[in-house]
Amino acid sequence: MEIIESLKIKEKAYIEKLENGLTIIIIPKKNTNKKHIVWGTNFGSIDNHFVDPTTNKEVRIPDGVAHFLEHKMFEQKSGVNSLDKLMSLGVEPNAYTTNDHTAYYYECTDKFYEALDELMDYVQNPYYTDENVEKEKGIIGQEIKMYEDDPSWRLYINGLDCMYHKNEIKLDIAGTVESISKIDKEMLYSCYNTFYNPSNMLIVACGNFKPEELLKDIKERLIEKKDQGKIERIYEKEDETINKKYKEDKMPISIPLFMIGFKDNPNKEQKVKRHIAIEILLNILIGKSSKLYQELYDEGLVTTRPDTGYEFSKNYAHVTIMGQSKDPKKVEEMFLKQLKEIKNNGIDDNDFKRAKRKIYGDYVIEYNDVGDIARIFLSDYMKGVQSFDYIEDFDTVNKQYVEQMLKEVFDEEKMVMSVVNCE
Amino acid sequence: MEETKIDIKKGIKFHKIVSNKFKTDLIAVFITVPLQRDTITYNALLPMVLRRGTNNIKTQQDINKELENMYGASFDCGVDKNGDNQVMKFYLEILDNQYVLENEDILKQGLKLLIDIVCNPYIENNAFLKKYVDGEKQNLKQLIEEKIDNKAKYALERCTEEMYKNKPYGMYKYGYIEDLNDIDENKLYNYYKKMLQECKIDIFITGDIKSNIEDEIRNNENIMKLAEREEKYIKEGERDIEQENNIVNESMNISQGKLVIGLDLQNMEKEKTYSAMVYNAILGGGSNSKLFQNVREKASLAYTAGSTYLKKKNNIFIRCGIEISNYNKAVDIIKKQLKDLEKGEFTEEDIDNAKRIVMSNIRNIEEEQDLQITYYYGQDFSEEKMSIKEYENRVENVNKEEIIDIAKEVKVNTIYFLKD
Numbered sequence: 018m019e020i021i022e023s024l025k026i027k028e029k030a031y032i033e034k035l036e037n038g039l040t041i042i043i044i045p046k047k048n049t050n051k052k053h054i055v056w057g058t059n060f061g062s063i064d065n066h067f068v069d070p071t072t073n074k075e076v077r078i079p080d081g082v083a084h085f086l087e088h089k090m091f092e093q094k095s096g097v098n099s100l101d102k103l104m105s106l107g108v109e110p111n112a113y114t115t116n117d118h119t120a121y122y123y124e125c126t127d128k129f130y131e132a133l134d135e136l137m138d139y140v141q142n143p144y145y146t147d148e149n150v151e152k153e154k155g156i157i158g159q160e161i162k163m164y165e166d167d168p169s170w171r172l173y174i175n176g177l178d179c180m181y182h183k184n185e186i187k188l189d190i191a192g193t194v195e196s197i198s199k200i201d202k203e204m205l206y207s208c209y210n211t212f213y214n215p216s217n218m219l220i221v222a223c224g225n226f227k228p229e230e231l232l233k234d235i236k237e238r239l240i241e242k243k244d245q246g247k248i249e250r251i252y253e254k255e256d257e258t259i260n261k262k263y264k265e266d267k268m269p270i271s272i273p274l275f276m277i278g279f280k281d282n283p284n285k286e287q288k289v290k291r292h293i294a295i296e297i298l299l300n301i302l303i304g305k306s307s308k309l310y311q312e313l314y315d316e317g318l319v320t321t322r323p324d325t326g327y328e329f330s331k332n333y334a335h336v337t338i339m340g341q342s343k344d345p346k347k348v349e350e351m352f353l354k355q356l357k358e359i360k361n362n363g364i365d366d367n368d369f370k371r372a373k374r375k376i377y378g379d380y381v382i383e384y385n386d387v388g389d390i391a392r393i394f395l396s397d398y399m400k401g402v403q404s405f406d407y408i409e410d411f412d413t414v415n416k417q418y419v420e421q422m423l424k425e426v427f428d429e430e431k432m433v434m435s436v437v438n439c440e
Numbered sequence: 441m442e443e444t445k446i447d448i449k450k451g452i453k454f455h456k457i458v459s460n461k462f463k464t465d466l467i468a469v470f471i472t473v474p475l476q477r478d479t480i481t482y483n484a485l486l487p488m489v490l491r492r493g494t495n496n497i498k499t500q501q502d503i504n505k506e507l508e509n510m511y512g513a514s515f516d517c518g519v520d521k522n523g524d525n526q527v528m529k530f531y532l533e534i535l536d537n538q539y540v541l542e543n544e545d546i547l548k549q550g551l552k553l554l555i556d557i558v559c560n561p562y563i564e565n566n567a568f569l570k571k572y573v574d575g576e577k578q579n580l581k582q583l584i585e586e587k588i589d590n591k592a593k594y595a596l597e598r599c600t601e602e603m604y605k606n607k608p609y610g611m612y613k614y615g616y617i618e619d620l621n622d623i624d625e626n627k628l629y630n631y632y633k634k635m636l637q638e639c640k641i642d643i644f645i646t647g648d649i650k651s652n653i654e655d656e657i658r659n660n661e662n663i664m665k666l667a668e669r670e671e672k673y674i675k676e677g678e679r680d681i682e683q684e685n686n687i688v689n690e691s692m693n694i695s696q697g698k699l700v701i702g703l704d705l706q707n708m709e710k711e712k713t714y715s716a717m718v719y720n721a722i723l724g725g726g727s728n729s730k731l732f733q734n735v736r737e738k739a740s741l742a743y744t745a746g747s748t749y750l751k752k753k754n755n756i757f758i759r760c761g762i763e764i765s766n767y768n769k770a771v772d773i774i775k776k777q778l779k780d781l782e783k784g785e786f787t788e789e790d791i792d793n794a795k796r797i798v799m800s801n802i803r804n805i806e807e808e809q810d811l812q813i814t815y816y817y818g819q820d821f822s823e824e825k826m827s828i829k830e831y832e833n834r835v836e837n838v839n840k841e842e843i844i845d846i847a848k849e850v851k852v853n854t855i856y857f858l859k860d
Contacts, residue, residue, distance in 0.1 A: 026463070026539065048461045051807045098737075104726040105789070107796025126803040155740035162696045163743055163761055166591060269693045271585040306504035314500070315571075320579040343582075371508045378511030378535050385462050386808075440693060 018043075018228060023405040026384050030394070030405065031228035038216025038244035041235060042394050043228040046387060052129050052224030053387040055122035056140050057395045059219075060086075060212035062192075063116050063185035063332070068249040069211055075251065079199045081157070081192015082208055084114040088153050089205060090121065092144055099139035108132045116186050117330045118399045124388050129224075130234065137238040143209045145202040154197055161191050168268045172339065172437045175264040176276040179433035182260045183253035186333045216244040221394045223387040252332050257282060258430075265436045275345035276435040277352060281327075281334035281426050289406040292327050293376065293414045294422040295336060299325040300372040301364060302355060302427075303338060309355040318342050318351070330400050336426060345436045356427055364423070369416050380407050441806045441828075443816050446654050448643070451669035454657050455816050457646035459806070465536050465547050465647030466809040469558050470817060471528040472640040472673045475521065475608040481580075481615030482631050483526045485623065487517035488576040490530075493562035493569070497553075506553060510546045511535045515554070522821065523752040524608040524677030530558050531810075536648055551645070551656060559636065559662035567625040568632075577620050584614050588692070591858060592744075595698035596757060599856035602688050603702045607678050609753060640671035642820065644813045675821070677753070686854040697764040698858040701774060703756040704851045713751060714834045715842040719850075720749035720756050721794035722786055722843065723777065728793045730777040730786075731758065739773055741766050756850070764859045771855065781847040784840065791840060798835050802828060 018031040031043045060083050069076050090112065091100040103110035108125035110132070121140055123132050164170045177187050191197075222231060259280050285291060303309050305322050313319045323340030342348045383389050397404045446454040473483060492500050507513045513534040520527045534550040562569055588594050597612065604610030645653055657663055705716055724731040724747025735745040747758045762770050780786070805811045805828060819825055826834075 049807060050803065098727070101728045101733075104728045105793035105796065107793075107800040109800065126800060126807070152740055156736065156743055159696065159741075159743035159761065159763065162763075166694050166696055168589065270589045271587075272582055272589075300508075304504075304508070306501055306508050308501075311499070311501040315575065317575060317578050320582055371505060374510075374541075375508040375512030377541070378513070381463055381511070381535055381539050382533075385464055 018232065021403070021405055023408050025408050026381050028384055028405075031232075033232055035215065035236070035239075036244070037239070037242055038214070039239070040219045040398070041232060042219065042221045042398070043226055043231055044221070044223040044390055044394065045226050045228055046223055046390070047225055049225060049387060050126045051124060051387045052126070052222070052226070053122065053124045053391045054133065054136065054220065054222040055120050055391045055395055056136065056220050057118045057120040057218065057399065058212050059117065059217050059399055060119050060208070061115050061117040062188050062190040063252065064212070064250055065185060065188070066251040067211070068251070069207070070245045070248055071210070076207075078204060078208060079192060080188050080196040081190070082200060082204065083119050083212075084191045085153065085157060085197060085200050086205055086208060087112045087114045087119050087121075088157060089145055089149065090139055090143060092149055093139060093142065094144040099135050102135050103132055106132050106135070110136075114190055115396070116190065116333075118396070120395060122391070133234065133238065137235070140213070141240050143206065143213075145205045147202055150200065150202050150205065154200075157191055157197055158194050161189070161194060164189070164191065168270050168274055168437050169339070171266055171268065172274045172276050172435050173337075175266060175437075176278045176337065176433060176435035179261050179264050179435055180259050180278050180280040180335055181333070182256055184255045184333055185252060211248060214245045215239070215242055216246060217248060219395060219398050221391045221398075223391045255332070259433050261433070263434050263436075265438060267438050267440045269440045270437065271439065272341050272343055273345050273439060274341050274437040275339070275348060277338040277349065278433045278435070279336040279427055280431045280433070281329070281336065283329055283332055283334040288329065288400070289402055289410050290414055290418070291422060291426075292329070293407065293411060294419045295327045295426060296376050296379075297369070297372045297414065297419055298423055298427065299327075299336070299338070300375060301368050302359065303352065304372065304375070306371065307355075309351060312351060313342075313348060318344055318348055345434070349434055353429070356429075360423060364416055364420055366416070369419065373414070377411060380411070441812060445820070448658055448663060449666070449668050451671045452641045452663070452666060453643070453820065454654055455642060455644045455813075455820070456649065456654065457644065457812050457816065458649055459646060459809075459812070460648040461807065462647060462809060463536055463539055464533050464809070465550075465645060465649065466813065467532045467534070467551055467554050468644040468813050469530040469554060470642040470644070471558070471636075472522070472525050472642070472671070473635060474672060474674045475524050475526045475611055477611065479631070480526060480611055481619035482623065482628060483528055483635075484519050484613065484615040485573075485576060485580050485628065486632060487519065487528050487530065488579060489568055489572050489628065490557055490561050491515070491517055492572040492576065494556040495560045495562055496556055498562050503553070503557070510550055511540060513546070513550050515557070519613050521609065521613050524674040526613065530554060533809075538648070545651070547647075547649070547651070547653070548656060551653065552660065555657075555660050555662050559666070561632075563629065567629045570625045573623070573625040573628055577623065580614065581617055581620055584612065584617050587612070591692070591694055591696075591698050592759065592761065595700045595856060595858045596759060598688070598690065598858070599700040599702045599757065599854055602686060602854045602856060603755070608674075609677060637667045638669050638672055640673050641666070642817060644816070646809045646812050683853060685852055688854060688856045690856075690858050691860060692858060694858065694860055696761050697767060697860075699758075699760045699762055699767065699770055700856045701758040701771075701852060702854040702856070703758065704853040705754040705756065705846065705849055708754050708846070708849055712842070712846065715838045715846050716754070716756075717749055717751075717798050717835060718791065718794050718838045719781070719843050719846040720747055721797045722790050723747050723756070723781060724758055725794055725797045728790070730780065731760070731774065734773050734777055735760055735770060739769065741770050741773070755853075767857055767859070775852070778847070778850060778852070782844065782850075784844050786843075788840070791838075791843065795835055795838070799832055802831050802835065
């Protein structure tokens with residue numbers, strides 16, 4: 018196995034790519050009783066148009082298939098529901114679907130291998146019937162409704178709609194009640210065969226493991242499948258410009274929500290370095306010790322620090338700043354003023370050093386929990402990034418580079434705003 | 441994980457929890473006072489004002505700078521209910537000294553800062569700063585108003601209020617907007633001074649602690665100023681009102697209905713807690729549970745369906761998100777599950793499954809620093825010392841008869857439904 022190591026945080030990762038194309042990453046962690054394993058496939062809500070590698074034909078599928086598949090993976094031909102079975106072992110199983118991947122996992126302090134049998138069995142053996150597919154439409158319908166009532170979700174989706182013209186990231190991960198009505202079992206099998214091929218998948222495990230042993234145990238439980246090669250995905254061509262500046266909605270809430278977004282170019286090099294610089298900038302611009310945050314707080318415009326982040330994958334990238342305020346317009350105004358000021362005057366040395374220390378601490382703290390570690394390695398891998406780089410590349414991020422990113426990424430032309438007002 | 445309990449002085453305890461599983465240390469200060477209608481809003485407001493500035497670091501911005509310099513240590517505070525008590529909680533999570541880039545003792549710095557925030561606030565003219573109190577009153581008002589924003593939480597909160605009408609536990613932990621007008625920087629400070637000398641104080645540190653940190657606490661000048669005290673707090677709270685099948689409906693513009701059913705186990709003896717935990721896990725503890733299987737999987741009525749057991753008050757809350765028109769159907773199915781449990785219609789396998797869920801939660805305590813703190817705080821509160829192992833054994837020994845006994849004692853107290 019290939020070993021990568023981060024001396025600073027005293028962690029190692031063991032990586033192996035098997036002949037069938039499956040990649041396995043194991044991060045051993047000695048002092049914990051918790052074990053976490055996640056099996057991910059590079060199939061998310063954005064993958065709705067692709068070339069079937071077995072027929073070489075272009076296929077279009079309704080929105081929400083990846084998520085629907087996730088729901089339907091647990092049912093077994095024997096009548097056993099694998100989620101129930103895993104729960105009954107006392108482990109904590111679950112699954113989730115994102116824009117670019119689907120993941121099945123469990124976390125446990127005991128019965129790891131019994132649970133591994135079940136996980137590897139159900140992910141490799143789909144069982145769909147007309148009845149069980151129909152039944153799921155009711156459950157997912159309720160899930161979609163739950164999200165409809167969630168103001169933060171609406172805020173976010175509207176923000177994406179402002180940034181993107183056609184990019185698939187705008188789609189609701191679960192699809193719509195209308196789009197999922199078109200899903201049937203044949204479609205699920207066909208997508209399963211395409212996207213659940215080992216060459217499109219990754220297993221990450223973190224906990225008190227001996228890597229070579231766990232690797233052997235995983236291999237023993239794999240059924241034979243051939244590497245079918247890369248799946249060609251067809252995405253809508255996305256212009257660099259934003260779709261619209263502003264979108265507003267109304268919901269029964271006590272105080273308006275706002276999201277400021279900056280659309281970024283996903284095709285830039287040095288993504289990790291860029292990401293670190295953006296985190297530092299967000300901290301300097303609107304972090305807890307920033308002048309702007311203090312002003313907003315003093316004027317009663319925000320009560321907690323807005324959540325900020327940089328989201329990216331292979332075909333999208335954007336900055337988000339989300340919070341609540343009685344006057345989102347005023348927040349936007351003050352934010353723009355602060356942005357201009359820092360662009361003109363440059364970044365203060367002390368602010369830069371402090372932000373760097375904080376961001377470094379944040380990265381180290383991510384290595385506290387086996388579940389967080391496994392999730393980070395999985396999602397980074399799907400983006401084409403190596404997780405330890407965040408620690409290792411850290412020193413290379415200097416003020417000059419950060420100032421360059423400030424101009425490049427925090428460009429007013431690429432800025433959007435989404436607001437959810439009170440009814 | 442090992443806890444050492446050290447009496448700093450009467451009424452003030454230090455809990456040192458040594459564990460080498462983490463890259464961080466977690467420091468916490470808990471202040472416990474009885475839940476009372478005339479002080480609840482004061483206690484909710486206090487942590488918010490205290491976080492604004494100390495006598496040494498006068499602004500929040502400067503506190504935050506200090507925290508960022510400690511590699512982004514994170515400070516958090518808030519209030520919670522614990523039985524019929526209100527607990528003001530202050531936390532500081534900080535990188536363990538072995539991972540910092542220069543040779544610094546940031547644990548010591550962090551501890552000092554946290555104690556400063558709690559015990560040594562910024563005072564002018566023998567009062568809190570007016571600007572801070574006025575600002576935080578606004579923020580608290582907003583926090584109270586936000587209650588409606590998360591519909592699932594709101595429904596649970598409302599159900600609790602209905603069950604504990606006019607009882608301490610029925611109060612909202614953040615207090616009441618109508619109290620705010622009357623609170624000013626003088627009144628709040630006078631209340632604070634008195635409260636700080638009478639309350640129960642618990643200081644916790646968990647992490648890979650190597651230094652003799654208890655001396656730091658004992659010799660901290662703010663701690664030295666605190667008096668010995670008879671801790672005033674409520675060990676056994678008031679029971680809920682004797683009521684059955686109290687039905688409450690409320691309307692809001694929403695697309696999914698939120699159903700919360702509050703169950704009562706009010707006459708249960710303390711030793712039966714473990715059976716109640718297993719009972720709850722069979723009823724709604726996970727995807728094997730009666731609720732998940734019957735409300736979600738078989739009837740396809742819900743996406744969320746489950747229950748939680750509130751140990752301190754001996755209540756179980758059933759919670760489902762359902763299509764509004766399916767209300768009657770859902771209530772019928774849920775009531776049938778309760779009846780089935782009473783009749784003993786569950787298998788040994790159901791019991792084993794439920795126990796494993798409970799056990800895995802127990803084992804998890806050691807794996808998360810805030811859970812460790814909550815666990816030892818709970819033990820201190822109930823004045824019992826139980827190892828994780830022993831806790832597991834108690835759950836393991838629960839048998840079917842004991843679960844049926846619980847099922848027979850369960851009464852539906854309130855059915856609350858939030859609809860359109």
